[in-house]
Amino acid sequence: MSLMLYSNPMSRGRIARWMLEEVGQPYDVTYLDYGTGMKAADFLGVNPMGKVPTLVHDGVVVTEAAAICAYLADAFPDAGLAPPHGDPARAPYYRWMFFAAGPVEAAVTAKSLNLLPPADKGAMVGYGSFDGTIAALEKAVGAADPWLCGSQFTAADVYVGSQVNWGLMFKSMPASPVLQAYSERLIARPAYQRASALDDEAMQAKG
Template identity: 60%
Template sequence: MSAPLTLYSNPMSRARIAHWMLEEVGAAYEVEWIGYGAGMAAPDFRRLNPMGKVPVLVHGARLVSECAAICAYLADAFPEVGLAPAPADRAAYYRWLFFAAGPLEAAVTNRALGFEVDKDRERMAGYGSFDRTMDTLERAVTAQDHVAGPAFSAADVYVGSHVIWGLDFKSIEDRPAFRAYAERLRDRPAKQRADTFCETHAAEAGLPPGQ
């Protein structure tokens, strides 16, 4: 697609996932940096995303929010890059994208906030328990080099971001399988470009260093 791409972002946010995905796609894009507080509460930005959160991707007349959705959208919008399996082979791709967006993020966030699900109420939580979520994630990243099949895909951008951040900020368990998976992804040139870009802007804006 030749329509212009604009990413609404903050360098110290989940929007770094979208930066990584855009670098993998290789398409030119503009960035609108949005600050926390007044910037994300501004009426113009709330019209784009009533949640008042980044990232938001605008692609011509199309608007996408939520990191997993942005990753999946870009993979489909630029099929020539090969970041999504063929439609008939997407079972694992969808499974792990949505596992990370749902159970994994909920389990990690609740643990960070000090909230633990009572044993007799685990069925009420989509992730069941933190330990079960970690075990499931470990199986996902050890079954093969990439979570959705033999090739790197948008699912690795999203799942990999959770694993890398989780290790860096100690919000997931430090397991050898997680470290091995993270190291396979840290060296990707697209990730390094995205990290450098975001860190450069953060430094220019006087923000603390991130990941």
């Protein structure tokens, strides 16, 4: 069994690394530079988008951070990072992970780039409005007890939590008590702390 993560310590690859630490299986990391390593012909043969994170598991390629989280949860069920098939908790698991991968990321990115649509054009974008998207996120996180699937921490918390952590760090989301409390629970996890320390060390080594 081999797990190789192509990443950069200043990228969404940090999400995949956190997920790998939660899984608890041995893995390797290859760090790629933007514009050089990511656009090299050999890596483009793995991921034609030339982006990280990219995971290769026994020769199988998985890209996109949310997909990597969901894939790893299913590939290593003993880690308990996804509700079992048939469990009603599978619904919020999928719902909130892909809500964060779609509307949340799109709305936050649009706001950061001053590209939010006029109010009368909101129906043309998948998230509708930034305020509405954040309100829905806060409602989901506020109902977490303590996680999105109840008492079970899952890959959905890794992905949604990464969006929340970055949103608070870069001030692209409002620092509401609900989001802050969720973030505090997330960053207390040993796997999060291990992953962050490893990527921070790699970032410092790059200078």
